[in-house]
Amino acid sequence: MNKTILTGIRVNGELTLGNFLGALLPMVRLANQHSKDHQVNIFIPDLHTIISEIDGNLQQNILREIKYYLAAGLAVNENVHFYRQSYVPAHSELTWILNCITPMGEASRMIQFKEKGGDSANVGIFDYPILMAADILLYSATYIPVGEDQFQHLELTRNLAERFNRRFGEVFTVPLKTADQVKFMQQDAGLRIRDLLNPDKKMSKSTPSENSKIMLSDAPEKAAKKIMSATTDSLGKIKFDLFNQPGISNLLQIEALITDTPLQTVITTWAGQTSYGDLKRKVASSISAFLSDFQQQVEQIPDQLVLDLLASGEIYANQVANAKLHQVQKAMGLR
Numbered sequence: 001m002n003k004t005i006l007t008g009i010r011v012n013g014e015l016t017l018g019n020f021l022g023a024l025l026p027m028v029r030l031a032n033q034h035s036k037d038h039q040v041n042i043f044i045p046d047l048h049t050i051i052s053e054i055d056g057n058l059q060q061n062i063l064r065e066i067k068y069y070l071a072a073g074l075a076v077n078e079n080v081h082f083y084r085q086s087y088v089p090a091h092s093e094l095t096w097i098l099n100c101i102t103p104m105g106e107a108s109r110m111i112q113f114k115e116k117g118g119d120s121a122n123v124g125i126f127d128y129p130i131l132m133a134a135d136i137l138l139y140s141a142t143y144i145p146v147g148e149d150q151f152q153h154l155e156l157t158r159n160l161a162e163r164f165n166r167r168f169g170e171v172f173t174v175p176l177k178t179a180d181q182v183k184f185m186q187q188d189a190g191l192r193i194r195d196l197l198n199p200d201k202k203m204s205k206s207t208p209s210e211n212s213k214i215m216l217s218d219a220p221e222k223a224a225k226k227i228m229s230a231t232t233d234s235l236g237k238i239k240f241d242l243f244n245q246p247g248i249s250n251l252l253q254i255e256a257l258i259t260d261t262p263l264q265t266v267i268t269t270w271a272g273q274t275s276y277g278d279l280k281r282k283v284a285s286s287i288s289a290f291l292s293d294f295q296q297q298v299e300q301i302p303d304q305l306v307l308d309l310l311a312s313g314e315i316y317a318n319q320v321a322n323a324k325l326h327q328v329q330k331a332m333g334l335r
Contacts, residue, residue, distance in 0.1 A: 002079065005030065005038050006141035008045040011065050013055030017214040017223075017287075018193035018203030020068070021257045027145055028072045030185060035079045041139055041317070042069060044084045044310075047091065047131060051124035055205075064298070066306045068216065071297040082309045083317035085135065090321035094134035095127065097328060098160050101167070102130055106159070111152055133157040138321040140173035145185050147192075151178045168331035171324075193254065196230040199246035220291040224284035227251070232276050240267045248276070255283045258290045 007027050009019065031040045044062050054061070066082055074080070085091050107113070110129045113121075132153050136144055137160070146154060154175060161172035176184070195201045197212040207213055214223045232247040240263075242249045252270060256263040270279060329335040 002037060002039050003142040004041060004139050005034060005143040005145070006041040006043070006136055006139055007145050008043040008048075008085070008135070009065065010045055010049045011054075011058065011061040012049045012052055013061065013205050014215045014217050015065070015068065016193075016203050016205050017216065017254070019205070020072070020216055021193050021254070023145075023147065024068060025072055025257070026185065028069060028074045030145060031080060032073070032075050035075065035077055038079065038143075039139075040080045041141065042066075042080070042082050043135065043317070044082070045135070047085045048128060051122060051128060063303055063306050066309065067298045067301045070301055070306075071294055076309065081313040081316050082306075083313040084310060087310075087314045088138075088317045088321050090138055090318070090325040091131065091134050094138055094321075094325055094328065095131045097332070098130050098133055098137075098164075099127065101163055102160060106156070110156065111149070129153040129156050130160075133160050136175055137161055137172045138324045139317075140324065142173065142176055143184050144175055144181060146181070154178055154181070164328075164331075168328075171327050171331050193257075194246055194250035196226055196250075199231055199250050214287065216291070216294070218291060220288035220295075223291055224288045227284040227287055228280050230280065232280075236274050236276075238270045238273045238276070238279055248279070251279055251283045255279075255286055258283075258286050 007023075009015070009023055015024065027042070031042070034040065044065065046058065046062065049058065049061075062084065069082075070076070107126060107130065112128060113126050116125050129152075132150075133156060136154075136157050144154060144157075155178065158174050158177070161174045164172055165174075175181075192202045195203050195207060195212045196214070197209060201207075203213045205213065205215070211226050211229055214226055218226070230247060230251065232251075233245050235245060238248055238252075239245055240249050240252050252266050253263060255261070256266040259266075273279070326335060
């Protein structure tokens, strides 16, 4: 039986270049590499999305995100499945069941809740990691490409799967440990596109300043201007050093990823040069060319193609998820 790779990106707003280069593009490459002998589940976590305010129209955000996968070069075959989380009711039911074997103390230690929790936080923020565990365990997923900020949630998923299996029998596939996930992704766990104005932080769509981030919908000339105003340093020498020169290092990393050039090649090309302006102009030109081509490809993808992919993917997802949920219910005596 083919192993399953599972991933999803929230659709609460437009994606940044950081989301694209750090999460979506690596997933496309991983899917294209493994979809001949793995199931690849790319789900739309719309239930996760509604725990916070949504920028734009949720349904349009969903269609746009899938178009981004396609425009990024995802090769769709019979093993690649798109589906909306809320269109598979088993996600919600398994979440409730997993809630009932999760101690409050364990759930309250999750970083996301500790950072965003409090009396005014909605319960969804507290329960988010349990829903994530259900997303994974319903499909017996082995590989879950996630960023560092989700490693703790992945470990919780492993804990819940092992706890359930001990109490009720071997029902769940336990996902690989985070170290093995990173090895499978063949990606540096530290990959993180930085904020253009404050390169000590990652690029985030929630940052108020527009100049701190490049959105995939930005006009190419607008994005180029943001690169030209990016924060660098006063050292006067181009070197890849994330600790001492995070701004310069960020530009070098963006240039490598956006032009599909090995990072070491870009580093060698610019090593020892002193003109930050020349580097910015080169990166600005690369960003502009990329966005112009990418946005044109997105525009050419019809909505109906996306809706057809979702329809077929949701038939598959419901069949797999319902079968696993029934196993869970029988093990617990609910069926």
